[in-house]
Amino acid sequence: MISITVNGIKRDVEVPGEMPLLWVVRDELNLTGSKFGCGVGECGCCTMHIDGVATRTCVLPVSAAAGKQIETIESLSSDNSHRVQKAWLAEQVPQCGYCQSGQIMVASALLKKNPNPSDSDIDQAMTNICRCGTYDRIRTAIHRAAQEA
Amino acid sequence: MELDALDRGGFLRLAGTLGAGLVFAVYLPGCGRSSTSSSSAPFAPNAWVRIAPDNTVTVVVNKSEMGQGVATGLPTIVADELDADPNLLKFEFAPADQQYIDPVYGAMITGGSTSVKDMWMPLRTAGATARAMLIAAAAQQWSLDPSACTAKNGVVYHSASNRTASYGSLTAIASGLKVPTNVPLKRPDQFTIIGQQHQRLDIPQKLNGTAEYGIDVRVPGMLYAAIARSPVFGGKVKSFDPKAAKAVAGVVDVVQVSNGVAVVAKNTWSAFQGKNALQIDWDDGPNANLTTEALFAEAEELARTHRGELVALSRGNTETAKGTVVEATYRGPFLAHTTMEPQNATADVREDRCEVWAPNQVQQRSQQEAVNVTGLPLEKCVVHTTLLGGGFGRRLESDYVREAVEVSKAVKAPVKVMWTREDDIQNEFYRPMSVNVVRGVLANGTLTSLSHQVVSQSWLKRWHPQWLKNGVDMLSMAEAVDAPYYVPNFKATFIDHEHGIPVGSWRAPDANWNGFVTESFIDELAHAAGKDPLTFRLALFEKTPRAAGVLRLAAEKAGWGKRQGAGIAQGLAVVFWGGSYAALVADVSMVNNMPKVHRVVAAVDCGTVINPRIVEQQAQSAVIYGLSAALTNKITLERGRVQQHNFYDYLSLRLADSPPIDVYVVPSKESPTGVGELCTPPIAPAVANAVFTLTGKRVRQLPFSDALRA
Numbered sequence: 108m109i110s111i112t113v114n115g116i117k118r119d120v121e122v123p124g125e126m127p128l129l130w131v132v133r134d135e136l137n138l139t140g141s142k143f144g145c146g147v148g149e150c151g152c153c154t155m156h157i158d159g160v161a162t163r164t165c166v167l168p169v170s171a172a173a174g175k176q177i178e179t180i181e182s183l184s185s186d187n188s189h190r191v192q193k194a195w196l197a198e199q200v201p202q203c204g205y206c207q208s209g210q211i212m213v214a215s216a217l218l219k220k221n222p223n224p225s226d227s228d229i230d231q232a233m234t235n236i237c238r239c240g241t242y243d244r245i246r247t248a249i250h251r252a253a254q255e256a
Numbered sequence: 257m258e259l260d261a262l263d264r265g266g267f268l269r270l271a272g273t274l275g276a277g278l279v280f281a282v283y284l285p286g287c288g289r290s291s292t293s294s295s296s297a298p299f300a301p302n303a304w305v306r307i308a309p310d311n312t313v314t315v316v317v318n319k320s321e322m323g324q325g326v327a328t329g330l331p332t333i334v335a336d337e338l339d340a341d342p343n344l345l346k347f348e349f350a351p352a353d354q355q356y357i358d359p360v361y362g363a364m365i366t367g368g369s370t371s372v373k374d375m376w377m378p379l380r381t382a383g384a385t386a387r388a389m390l391i392a393a394a395a396q397q398w399s400l401d402p403s404a405c406t407a408k409n410g411v412v413y414h415s416a417s418n419r420t421a422s423y424g425s426l427t428a429i430a431s432g433l434k435v436p437t438n439v440p441l442k443r444p445d446q447f448t449i450i451g452q453q454h455q456r457l458d459i460p461q462k463l464n465g466t467a468e469y470g471i472d473v474r475v476p477g478m479l480y481a482a483i484a485r486s487p488v489f490g491g492k493v494k495s496f497d498p499k500a501a502k503a504v505a506g507v508v509d510v511v512q513v514s515n516g517v518a519v520v521a522k523n524t525w526s527a528f529q530g531k532n533a534l535q536i537d538w539d540d541g542p543n544a545n546l547t548t549e550a551l552f553a554e555a556e557e558l559a560r561t562h563r564g565e566l567v568a569l570s571r572g573n574t575e576t577a578k579g580t581v582v583e584a585t586y587r588g589p590f591l592a593h594t595t596m597e598p599q600n601a602t603a604d605v606r607e608d609r610c611e612v613w614a615p616n617q618v619q620q621r622s623q624q625e626a627v628n629v630t631g632l633p634l635e636k637c638v639v640h641t642t643l644l645g646g647g648f649g650r651r652l653e654s655d656y657v658r659e660a661v662e663v664s665k666a667v668k669a670p671v672k673v674m675w676t677r678e679d680d681i682q683n684e685f686y687r688p689m690s691v692n693v694v695r696g697v698l699a700n701g702t703l704t705s706l707s708h709q710v711v712s713q714s715w716l717k718r719w720h721p722q723w724l725k726n727g728v729d730m731l732s733m734a735e736a737v738d739a740p741y742y743v744p745n746f747k748a749t750f751i752d753h754e755h756g757i758p759v760g761s762w763r764a765p766d767a768n769w770n771g772f773v774t775e776s777f778i779d780e781l782a783h784a785a786g787k788d789p790l791t792f793r794l795a796l797f798e799k800t801p802r803a804a805g806v807l808r809l810a811a812e813k814a815g816w817g818k819r820q821g822a823g824i825a826q827g828l829a830v831v832f833w834g835g836s837y838a839a840l841v842a843d844v845s846m847v848n849n850m851p852k853v854h855r856v857v858a859a860v861d862c863g864t865v866i867n868p869r870i871v872e873q874q875a876q877s878a879v880i881y882g883l884s885a886a887l888t889n890k891i892t893l894e895r896g897r898v899q900q901h902n903f904y905d906y907l908s909l910r911l912a913d914s915p916p917i918d919v920y921v922v923p924s925k926e927s928p929t930g931v932g933e934l935c936t937p938p939i940a941p942a943v944a945n946a947v948f949t950l951t952g953k954r955v956r957q958l959p960f961s962d963a964l965r966a
Contacts, residue, residue, distance in 0.1 A: 122525075126523075126525045130523060130524050133524070134523040138465070139471070139472040140464070140466070141465070142469075142471065142597070142645070143471060143524075144596055145677045145903050146528075146676055146677055146902075147903070147904065149902060149903035149904055152596065179465065180464065180465040181464065181465045185464055185466075186464075187460055187464055192464065195459075195463050196459060196460065196463060199456055199869055199873070201456075201459055201462040202325070203321075203322050203595075203596060203597075203643070203644060203646045203647075204323070204459075204467055204643070204645075205469060205596040205597045205645030207462050207463065229911070231912070234911070234912070235910075236908045237596070237911075238646050238648075238881070238884075238908060239596070239646065239877045239880075239881075240876055240878075240879070240881060240884075240909070240914065241873075241877070242909075242911040242914040245911060246911065
C-alpha cells in the first residue's frame with residue numbers, strides 16, 4: 108500500500124512501488140487528463156507538478172512521489188479560470204489537444220517560478236513535444252498569461 | 257470575459273458531458289419526430305442538426321476531429337445557413353452508420369483534406385432547411401405567411417408586429433411540419449458566421465483534462481492489454497511461454513491473437529510489464545533479412561529497367577524534345593506518423609453485441625473489423641469515435657480496432673488495447689519509400705519537356721483498389737502528375753515496388769514526397785536556365801492562375817529577391833493539394849551543416865474560408881509536421897527490423913526550433929477546399945532550395961541530416 112496526495116487529497120493505492128505515477132493516476136485514480144505519449148520522459152504529455160516542480164511522470168516511480176504534493180491538470184480549474192487556461196483559450200492554442208495538459212502544466216510551473224519569462228526562458232522551459240505544431244501560439248499564450256498576473 | 261461568453265454558450269456544459277465518461281449521445285434518426293408531442297424533444301429535421309428547447313443547436317459531425325478543426329468547421333457551415341446563434345452551437349460525433357457517409361467517398365472517411373469540401377453543400381442544405389421550417393413554424397404560430405418573417409441569430413422575427421420567437425420555442429411546431437425540398441441557399445455575401453468564426457468549439461474541454469481521447473475510455477469491468485507483435489513484418493508466432501508474463505503482478509491472462517500475443521492485465525503498466533516478460537519464438541518469415549539499403553537498390557533497378565512501368569499521364573513527346581537535358585534521381589525514406597496519442601482501442605464483445613470506442617478516421621472499417629472478428633451482424637456492432645490525439649493518416653487504418661475486438665472476444669470482458677510508443681513506431685503503415693527519376697529539357701532557357709518516374713509501393717491498391725485508374729495509383733503520383741506547371745511535352749509514370757513493408761497514407765499522400773522532388777527539380781531547372789526560381793515558375797503557371805496568385809503573394813510578403821540578413825537565403829516552393837494552392841518562402845541559414853529555418857511565409861488559396869484562425873493553424877501545423885520529418889526523420893530496416901524506437905531516435909521539432917510562420921490567405925468566393933495537409937509538401941523543398949543557394953549543394957534525398965552530413 109502506498110499513500111500519495113493528489114490534488115490535495117490523500118489516496119491509498121495497492122500498486123507496486125515501481126509503477127510510474129502516470130499510470131497510477133490514470134488507471135487507479137481515474138484522473139485521465141495527464142496523457143501517455145512516450146513512456147521514456149521525452150515528450151512531456153504526462154507532466155504533473157511534484158511539490159510545484161513540473162515533472163514527467165511516465166518515468167517517475169510512484170514510490171518516489173509518496174509524501175509529496177502531486178498536482179495534475181485537473182487541479183488548475185475545472186472552469187478554465189486559471190490564467191494559463193484563459194491565455195490558452197484566448198490564443199486558441201490546442202489543435203488535437205493531446206499534449207496540451209502537459210504543455211499547460213509546464214507553462215504554469217514556469218510562470219510561478221518566473222513571472223515574466225523571456226522568449227529564451229520559454230525556449231528552455233517548454234521542451235514538450237506537440238505533433239500539431241502549436242508552438243508559436245504556446246509562446247504567445249505564455250506571454251499573455253504573464254501579463255495577466 | 258471569454259469564459260462568460262462560453263458558459264452562456266453552453267460550451268463548458270458540452271465539455272462536461274464529454275468528460276463525464278462514456279455518455280456518447282447518439283442521435284437515432286426518427287426519434288425527434290416520433291416524440292413531437294413532448295415539449296422537451298429536440299427539433300431534428302435531418303440527420304445533421306438538432307435544435308433543443310433550450311435553444312442549443314447540436315450539429316452531428318460525421319468526420320473525426322484530430323486537431324484539424326472539423327468539429328468547428330462543419331457546425332459553422334450549418335449554423336450560417338440556419339442563422340443560428342454561434343454561441344449556442346455544439347457538436348457531437350456521428351456513429352458508424354450509412355446515413356453519415358461522405359457523399360464523394362461513399363463511406364465515412366476523414367482524409368485527403370476533403371471534409372469541408374465534401375460536406376459543404378449537404379450541410380448548407382441541412383441548415384437552410386431547418387431555418388425554413390423554423391420560420392414556417394413561427395409564421396404558423398402567428399397566423400402569418402412565412403415570407404413576412406425573417407431569422408437572425410437563433411430568433412425568428414416579424415418586424416411589422418415586433419414579434420419574436422426563439423428557435424427553441426418553436427421546436428414542437430417545427431417538428432410537426434413537412435420537410436421542404438429545394439430550399440434556397442444564401443449568396444456568399446449573405447454569410448454572417450462563415451469567414452467570421454474565430455473560436456474553436458473543442459478547445460474548452462482540452463484545457464482542463466476533460467476531453468476524452470481513445471486512451472481515456474473506461475468501461476465498467478474493463479481490462480487492459482498490450483500485444484507483442486512480430487519484430488519482422490509478416491512474421492508469425494511459432495510458440496510462446498506465458499509463465500513469466502503471468503507471474504507479473506496484475507496480469508490476468510495471456511492469449512494469442514492474429515498478429516501476436518496479448519497480455520491482459522488490471523492496468524496498463526502491468527500489461528506492458530507482462531508483455532516485456534513474454535517468451536515468444538517467432539517465425540520471421542520471408543522478410544527476415546530485409547534492409548532498407550537493399551530495397552533502395554531494388555527500386556533503382558526497377559527505375560533503370562522500367563519493369564512494370566505504367567503511364568499515368570502523357571502529352572506531346574518527351575523523347576524527341578531538343579535542348580539542354582537536366583536529369584536527377586531523388587530518394588525518399590519511409591516515415592512514421594507518430595501521432596501524439598499512441599494507437600489504442602477499446603472493445604466490449606458480448607454474445608449478441610459488440611461495442612467499440614476508438615480514435616479512428618474510418619468508422620465503417622472499424623465496424624467491419626468488429627463484424628469480421630465476432631461474426632455478429634453489422635447493426636449489432638456499434639462504433640463510437642472519440643477525439644483523436646493526432647491522425648495524419650495513420651488512423652485511416654483499423655488494425656488496433658481489430659486487436660481490441662479479438663482480445664475482448666478471447667477474454668470475454670471489455671478490453672482496452674494500448675500501444676507503447678515503440679509499438680507505434682515499429683508497427684506502422686509507413687509513408688512509402690520512393691525513388692524518383694526526373695528529366696527536363698530546356699530550350700533557350702524555357703522548359704519544353706518534363707518527365708517524372710515514380711518507383712514506390714502503392715498503398716491505395718491495398719486500401720481501396722477501386723480507386724486505381726487503369727491500374728495506376730494516382731495518389732502515388734500526386735504532385736508528380738498534377739503539379740500546377742504546364743509543360744508542353746510531359747510524361748509521368750509509375751512502377752509499383754512491392755516489398756512487403758506496410759505503407760499507408762501520410763499527411764498529403766503522396767504529394768509529401770513527390771512534391772519535394774517536383775519543387776526541388778523545378779529549382780534545379782531554373783538554376784540551369786540561369787533564371788530566378790520565382791520568374792521561372794510564374795512562366796509555367798499560365799494555365800493555373802491560382803498557383804501564380806499564391807506564389808506572387810508569398811514572394812511579396814517574404815520580400816523575395818531582397819537581402820534577408822547575413823548568412824540567410826530564401827527558398828520557395830508551390831503545391832496543389834486537396835483542391836487548394838499554397839506557396840511557401842523559407843528564410844534559412846546553415847548551422848553545423850544543417851539548415852536552420854528562421855521564418856516561413858505561407859500564402860494559401862483554399863477558396864471560401866470557413867474559419868480564418870483554423871486555416872492559419874493548419875498551415876502552421878502542416879509546415880512544422882513536414883519540417884520535423886525532413887530535418888532528421890527516416891525509418892530504416894536491418895534484418896527486417898525497424899531501427900527506430902521512440903522520440904529519442906525519431907525526433908520531433910520542439911518549440912525552441914520552430915520558426916514563426918506567417919500565413920496569408922487569398923480572398924476568394926470559390927467553394928471551399930482543403931487546408932489540413934496543404935502546407936506539408938512544400939516546406940522541405942523550400943528549405944532545400946535555400947540550402948542550394950547557401951551551399952551549392954543540391955539535396956536529393958531526405959532527411960537533411962543524411963543529405964548534408966554524408
